[in-house]
Amino acid sequence: MTILHVEEQAILTSEDVVRVRQAVRARAVQSGFSLVDQTKLVTAASELARNALEHGGGGSVRLELINDGVRRAVRLTFHDTGPGIADIQQALKDGFTTGGGLGLGLGGAKRLSNEFDISSTPGQGTRVTIARWR
Numbered sequence: 001m002t003i004l005h006v007e008e009q010a011i012l013t014s015e016d017v018v019r020v021r022q023a024v025r026a027r028a029v030q031s032g033f034s035l036v037d038q039t040k041l042v043t044a045a046s047e048l049a050r051n052a053l054e055h056g057g058g059g060s061v062r063l064e065l066i067n068d069g070v071r072r073a074v075r076l077t078f079h080d081t082g083p084g085i086a087d088i089q090q091a092l093k094d095g096f097t098t099g100g101g102l103g104l105g106l107g108g109a110k111r112l113s114n115e116f117d118i119s120s121t122p123g124q125g126t127r128v129t130i131a132r133w134r
């Protein structure tokens with residue numbers, strides 16, 4: 001697997017969430033994603049960026065363009081050093097929220113991605129990696 005491009009963005013304000021959306025869209029376009037696939041990836045990224053900001057107290061995202069020799073993907077790794085998630089299975093269920101949201105973000109991001117990996121340690125933070133292949 002080859003990493004063609006890497007960039008890192010902070011997620012500390014709602015303007016940063018907008019910038020993450022724009023950067024993800026640009027990389028999806030560069031990778032030749034259809035408009036529908038661009039929108040799926042941008043929507044997933046937006047939910048995870050908002051979670052890092054609202055539940056994680058801010059964090060960052062690493063954007064990578066990767067190639068497995070046949071196909072390209074955009075891979076995104078969101079990281080925060082917030083309170084973490086005690087029960088990941090519960091957090092992934094539609095409708096579960098500890099805030100005022102709808103509780104659809106995390107499960108939605110998983111459904112919109114081809115790969116989804118989450119790890120979280122209570123008191124230490126949360127890391128979510130998604131990838132969408134072209």
Ligand SMILES: Nc1ncnc2c1ncn2[C@@H]1O[C@H](COP(=O)(O)OP(=O)(O)OP(=O)(O)O)[C@@H](O)[C@H]1O
Pocket residue numbers: 047051052055056080082083084085091092096097098099100101102103104105106107126
């Ligand atoms: N980065 C994070 N740090 C800590 N807790 C998180 C994080 N991301 C998600 N969670 C927990 O998982 C729950 C579910 O997340 P999810 O995104 O599905 O819903 P939500 O953010 O509450 O509402 P919305 O539908 O607006 O996204 C959150 O309410 C929160 O308790």
Ligand SMILES: [Mg+2]
Pocket residue numbers: 047050051101104105106
């Ligand atoms: Mg959310």
